[in-house]
Amino acid sequence: MSWASNAIALLEADANRSADTHLHVFPLPPQWGIDLYLKDESVHPTGSLKHRLARSLVLYGLVNGRIHENTTLVEASSGSTAVSEAYFARMLGLDFITVVPRSTSPEKIELIEFYGGRCHFVDRAPEMYGEAERLASECGGHYLDQFTYAERATDWRGNNNIAESVFNQLERERHPIPEWIVVGAGTGGTSATFGRYVRYRQHPTRVAVVDPEGSAFYGGWSTGAADYTTGMPSRIEGIGRPRVEPSFVPGVIDEMLQIPDAASVAAIRLLKERTLHWAGGSTGTNLVGAFQLIARMRAEGRTGSVVTLICDGGARYAGTYYSDDWVAERGWDLAPHRARLDRFLATGVWDTTEP
Incomplete structure (x- = not known):
């Protein structure tokens, strides 16, 4: 028991040293009345949300x-x-x-x-x-x-989990209760934590999960089939699975969006150019989903805030997502996706035409 007590104390000390991560503001036109925040999980000691x-x-x-x-x-x-x-x-x-x-x-x-x-x-x-x-x-x-x-290892009621951290950091913002939280699903644990927390705290916030190409989560959520499979590996590291994993809790998710892989890569390159934040592909998936929901809010004449995550840093992907040769080998054409992202940031309208 003494060894276990010391081990728990070491883990708690690590948590205290890295208790909170930054909540960055993504620049949107102020006249929109909508604020987009990026919870930067890349600053953890091991560099990611994980x-x-x-x-x-x-x-x-x-x-x-x-x-x-x-x-x-x-x-x-x-x-x-x-x-x-x-x-x-x-x-x-x-x-x-x-x-x-x-x-x-x-x-x-x-x-x-x-x-x-x-x-x-x-x-x-x-x-x-x-x-x-x-x-x-x-x-x-x-x-x-x-x-x-x-989904069960994290205390979704509080204890400085990622959801509690986000809401605490938003307390002094002009829209402290976000309209949307946008996350990807790798295990499903993060979406379960956010979904449970907002219900427990009785917030009107909705949770959207973005899913890359070939992942089973969207199909499992839309059909209700817990055994849904695609058999395909995800090309966006950290999210997407060939099967619906046991930690995925569809009942706490309000919406799911399927995001093209090339759009995710185009989005992280845009993020780096506009904010200097260098992130991995799953952050791009988050960003594309957040843009779509913000465009919907604009079309409905609503204001508010949206929160998503920087899941990990981009340095470990310098030879992949940030390499033009690597992207070309996979047959991805980023240009039409980048053009759509730029049009959204200029107009607030999301172009639904296929690239």
Whole structure:
């Protein structure tokens, strides 16, 4: 118990050091009467929104008696969650193994290993879940299982979760209760936290989830099928899944929007040019969705505020989303999407014509 108490104290100290992240204002024409805010999760110690999730998952394992002094932590992730979990495992002096596809980029593997994690490779992404369970069972470890526990590991009532943080930071703004919160879904934990929090606090705020091409979340939400699958990996890292994950809670979501991948990439390049904030692709997906909802508010003659997230920093994507050669190899034409974004910022109208 003394080891677990010390471990919890270390996690709480980390939370206190990085208790809040900045809420930036995206420049919109003031005459619109609409304010767009970007919650910058890239400033966490491990550089992404997943820092919050990883801390919550480890804390959840500790308070449930599943993580002990010599427990090996196991995950199925090749992305930012694994990077953050490796960070916390090292903080607690625990071994960390994440199951990743062989196609995982060297940059991501290097980040995981930088924090002391070890990568275990599988040939196909769908094999990750079963292999992680097997490894945890074999070594007597704990499978953190972000896709199952994300929605329950975070205290949605408060405790400085991301939703409470946003509403506290908006208290002195001219529209302190946002009309919309716009987020993507990777596990579904973030949308569940926001959706539950606004209902618990009885706010009229609506929650919109933006989904990239090929992801199963939109189909699962629109059809009500919890077992909806596409079998396609997402090209926007951190969000989108080939299946509806257990942590996805459709009942707390008010609207979902499907966003073209090329539009997401065009949006982060626009963001960098107009604000100097350098973000990953999922932030672009958020931004495109936020623009569409703001255009709708404008058409309805409504004012208010909209909040979305900067999910992670852009430096780790310098060779992908910010590389013209890499984008061209994927057959993405960013120009028509960029033109639509620019027209929106000039007119407040969202062009629904297909690029």
